[in-house]
Amino acid sequence: xxxxxGQGVRPPGATPHLLIESQGPGAGGADAGFLRxxxxxxxxxxxxxxxxxxxxxxxxxxxxxxxxREAAAAGAEVLVDDxxxxxxxxxxxxxxxxxxxxxxxxxxxxxxxxxxxxxxx
Numbered sequence: 001x002x003x004x005x006g007q008g009v010r011p012p013g014a015t016p017h018l019l020i021e022s023q024g025p026g027a028g029g030a031d032a033g034f035l036r037x038x039x040x041x042x043x044x045x046x047x048x049x050x051x052x053x054x055x056x057x058x059x060x061x062x063x064x065x066x067x068x069r070e071a072a073a074a075g076a077e078v079l080v081d082d083x084x085x086x087x088x089x090x091x092x093x094x095x096x097x098x099x100x101x102x103x104x105x106x107x108x109x110x111x112x113x114x115x116x117x118x119x120x121x
Contacts (some may be wrong), residue, residue: 016047018110020120024055032066034121035059042074049110051102053081056121057088060099072098081107 019038042048050071052060059068060080068078078099085091085101092101111113111118 008034010094011087016049016110016113016116017115017119018049018051018116020053020118021050021056021059022054023121035068037119038068038076039074042071042076048076049079050076051079051081051110052099053084053108055084055088057081057084057090060095061090062094062096066098067096069096072096073085079107087090 012017017038019034019041021034038048038050048071050059052068057080057082058064059066060078061067068076071093072078078096079102080095080099082103095101110116
């Protein structure tokens, strides 16, 4: 970044990571490694936003065998798409306590954040 413009260099870990999980468990589905990546990035001090959409919303269900619980415990912000949640007949009471339901307007704003690193699975 340009020091003359009054903006310094970002400290390590300040670049936001937006990890989007759209797949569920099963053949060709959610990769527990992707959820571990979110956890590990958060443990390293990175700002991590884990967005669960489509079949990926299952990772926010508290009783799910493959879950975003470890990522949340490490400091990742777990976001759940409201439309995907409704389409699967799930409700907020079934989610991890730290998961937050978001709409596409908020997701769009996050996608447009300066320097955001987006990975879609």
